[in-house]
Amino acid sequence: MPEMNLVQAINSGLRGAMRENDDVLVLGEDVGRLGGVFRVTQGLQEEFGADRVIDTPLSESGIIGTAIGMALHGMRPVSEIQFADFIYPGFDQLVSEAAKYRYRTAGEFQVPLVVRTPYGGGIRGGQYHSQSPEALFIHTSGLKVVCPSNPYDAKGLLIEAIRDDDPVIFFEPKRVYRAVKMEVPEEPYVVPLSEAKIVRAGEQVTCVAWGAMLYEAFSAAEEVAKQGIDVEVIDLRTLWPLDVETIVSSVKKTGRLVVVHEAPQTCGFGGELVALVTERAFLYLEAPPCRVTGWDTPFPQTHEQEYLPLAHRIIPAVIETARY
Amino acid sequence: MGTPLPDKDDLLRQYRSMMRIRRFEEEAARNYAKGKIGGFLHLYIGQEAIAVGAVDALRDQDYVFQTYRDHGIALARGMPAKAAMAELFGKDTGCSRGMGGSMHFFDVERNFLGGWAIVGGHMALAAGTAFKSVYNGEDRVTICFFGEGSTNIGGFHEAMSLAGLWKLPIVFVCENNQYAMGTPLERTSALKDLSIKAKGYAMVGDRFEGHDVTLVRERLAEAVDRARTGAGPTFIEVLTYRFRGHSMSDPAKYRSRTELEQRKQLDPIQVARERLLELGVEETKLDDIDLEIDEEIEAAVKFAEESEPALREVMLGTVYAEEGDS
Ligand SMILES: Cc1ncc(C[n+]2csc(CCOP(=O)(O)OP(=O)(O)O)c2C)c(N)n1
Numbered sequence: 314m315p316e317m318n319l320v321q322a323i324n325s326g327l328r329g330a331m332r333e334n335d336d337v338l339v340l341g342e343d344v345g346r347l348g349g350v351f352r353v354t355q356g357l358q359e360e361f362g363a364d365r366v367i368d369t370p371l372s373e374s375g376i377i378g379t380a381i382g383m384a385l386h387g388m389r390p391v392s393e394i395q396f397a398d399f400i401y402p403g404f405d406q407l408v409s410e411a412a413k414y415r416y417r418t419a420g421e422f423q424v425p426l427v428v429r430t431p432y433g434g435g436i437r438g439g440q441y442h443s444q445s446p447e448a449l450f451i452h453t454s455g456l457k458v459v460c461p462s463n464p465y466d467a468k469g470l471l472i473e474a475i476r477d478d479d480p481v482i483f484f485e486p487k488r489v490y491r492a493v494k495m496e497v498p499e500e501p502y503v504v505p506l507s508e509a510k511i512v513r514a515g516e517q518v519t520c521v522a523w524g525a526m527l528y529e530a531f532s533a534a535e536e537v538a539k540q541g542i543d544v545e546v547i548d549l550r551t552l553w554p555l556d557v558e559t560i561v562s563s564v565k566k567t568g569r570l571v572v573v574h575e576a577p578q579t580c581g582f583g584g585e586l587v588a589l590v591t592e593r594a595f596l597y598l599e600a601p602p603c604r605v606t607g608w609d610t611p612f613p614q615t616h617e618q619e620y621l622p623l624a625h626r627i628i629p630a631v632i633e634t635a636r637y
Numbered sequence: 638m639g640t641p642l643p644d645k646d647d648l649l650r651q652y653r654s655m656m657r658i659r660r661f662e663e664e665a666a667r668n669y670a671k672g673k674i675g676g677f678l679h680l681y682i683g684q685e686a687i688a689v690g691a692v693d694a695l696r697d698q699d700y701v702f703q704t705y706r707d708h709g710i711a712l713a714r715g716m717p718a719k720a721a722m723a724e725l726f727g728k729d730t731g732c733s734r735g736m737g738g739s740m741h742f743f744d745v746e747r748n749f750l751g752g753w754a755i756v757g758g759h760m761a762l763a764a765g766t767a768f769k770s771v772y773n774g775e776d777r778v779t780i781c782f783f784g785e786g787s788t789n790i791g792g793f794h795e796a797m798s799l800a801g802l803w804k805l806p807i808v809f810v811c812e813n814n815q816y817a818m819g820t821p822l823e824r825t826s827a828l829k830d831l832s833i834k835a836k837g838y839a840m841v842g843d844r845f846e847g848h849d850v851t852l853v854r855e856r857l858a859e860a861v862d863r864a865r866t867g868a869g870p871t872f873i874e875v876l877t878y879r880f881r882g883h884s885m886s887d888p889a890k891y892r893s894r895t896e897l898e899q900r901k902q903l904d905p906i907q908v909a910r911e912r913l914l915e916l917g918v919e920e921t922k923l924d925d926i927d928l929e930i931d932e933e934i935e936a937a938v939k940f941a942e943e944s945e946p947a948l949r950e951v952m953l954g955t956v957y958a959e960e961g962d963s
């Protein structure tokens with residue numbers, strides 16, 4: 314089995330999906346000849362041609378809106394937005410159109426669209442090349458939101474997202490695009506949407522993370538293990554629909570919850586997770602649920618390492634929660 | 638319209654200004670390669686005559702908007718190289734106190750409202766400052782720069798539409814450097830001549846080559862004058878070329894070496910230099926200017942290196958107005 318990083322695995326997923334279904338196409342800025350800013354779509358135009366791997370003008374609203382139109386009658390477009398921070402010019406199309414089309418047509422029409430976009434900090438991109446806007450989309454009923462952390466999941470989740478009949482926003486952790494390598498099957502396979510994964514079993518604290526921060530949560534867990542604190546780490550993989558069962562049953566076992574995400578804390582997805590756990594496992598809680606997140610500021614240009622909830626910030630939070 | 642004859646002193650000043658931008662960015666690129674500058678760095682090298690010619694057509698009071706490719710206009714407008722370099726280094730002494738970096742310069746004193754990383758994000762804002770000038774009865778012009786790729790995003794249309802309707806004192810300058818990232822114009826626009834777009838908004842349109850700073854200044858001055866005298870907005874397409882990749886991480890493999898070499902024949906700084914020699918300026922005088930600039934830029938790097946990093950309290954304390962702010 315070949316080793317792939319995230320970029321290669323996503324590329325392989327796109328390739329596989331396009332080979333098995335002519336209705337799948339890719340569109341976005343520079344995705345064709347250049348192969349995308351992060352080279353995720355490299356080589357696809359050579360294989361599938363310029364009318365299936367489409368270089369669009371600089372127009373996020375158009376990229377998303379036309380893809381919605383394509384999707385209404387059977388196509389399965391995959392739009393690329395170069396950075397999640399640039400999704401806002403197309404936000405209206407996603408929130409007002411993609412999310413609501415099925416509902417307002419009483420289920421007659423559907424929008425099997427995937428919007429792929431790299432998100433998050435770690436490349437010193439500053440305010441507009443670093444954001445994690447997942448909560449806005451989770452908040453919008455009708456959209457599914459996926460955020461893989463590793464190459465294997467990324468490929469399987471992407472293929473599943475393309476096959477899925479609802480619009481999916483697929484957030485790719487650019488911080489670890491090339492940092493993580495693992496064996497990934499050449500041929501298509503799926504990882505089901507809305508199944509979280511326990512990546513480290515533990516008894517004392519449940520730590521929930523996704524995307525790039527999964528690695529920080531994991532290394533924090535390894536670190537506190539040296540002090541005898543046993544952390545269970547859950548990789549959400551799909552943020553919505555949420556695998557709430559896996560989280561709740563973990564917290565019922567550990568009695569403690571730490572959620573880690575890059576987005577600002579206020580109204581971040583962590584707040585929702587804490588609420589769900591509090592509602593469903595209130596009597597099991599041994600400590601207040603805790604969030605380790607980005608600050609409630611725009612994403613900073615120069616204080617990235619402080620802003621991000623990296624292991625050095627997760628460790629004390631886990632210790633405090635464990636010792637509460 | 639023939640190329641206007643340059644005034645020697647004007648051209649000398651413009652040459653200095655262009656050279657200052659060039660050296661600044663070359664030095665920035667070196668420091669980026671050394672890892673002293675992080676994130677993104679988009680160079681303006683090859684396009685300098687546009688910023689410099691435009692600034693010469695403006696008054697200090699006028700408002701300036703630019704994209705992320707913003708070092709050129711900032712320096713042309715008179716930003717100290719130290720403040721610009723320190724910003725790239727993420728220092729508190731930078732023009733944005735290290736909070737913005739390369740793409741997000743601004744300069745309150747010089748009415749430079751900023752560089753914008755969101756393509757199209759600044760255009761309606763520019764219509765807004767132009768509106769404000771009219772509202773307050775000020776004869777201040779707004780100038781808004783953007784690339785040819787940016788003419789495809791909705792923000793462009795909405796800003797042009799408002800400016801045309803309200804006859805705002807604004808000049809839209811499309812710096813057509815032929816590429817939007819790796820994608821050439823013919824793959825993203827049905828029009829070859831973008832200045833035609835002006836018609837759709839009942840604006841005056843103009844289009845010319847941007848390597849001759851004298852010509853740029855003259856044509857921009859016409860548009861600025863039109864705006865200042867209440868005769869309405871102008872949309873200008875300036876044909877240009879960037880000699881470097883889209884940003885430092887772009888090796889620009891999508892264009893041929895021949896194309897690049899051909900374009901470099903029209904290096905605005907070389908063109909100005911040759912013109913100055915023709916006008917009888919001594920070569921040594923130009924070399925002296927170059928040397929002075931080298932010293933200024935060297936000092937700027939030293940300053941940037943020695944300055945304090947951006948402050949945590951600025952990062953945390955500037956999200957909302959403090960009580961007492963107005
Ligand atoms: C809304 C938005 N979409 C995409 C981008 C990514 N991006 C930055 S610059 C650029 C190309 C812009 O080309 P052009 O307008 O011609 O300006 P140039 O870089 O050539 O000066 C792209 C696609 C962005 N910054 N903002």
Ligand SMILES: [Mg+2]
Pocket residue numbers: 784785786812813814815816817818
């Ligand atoms: Mg361009």
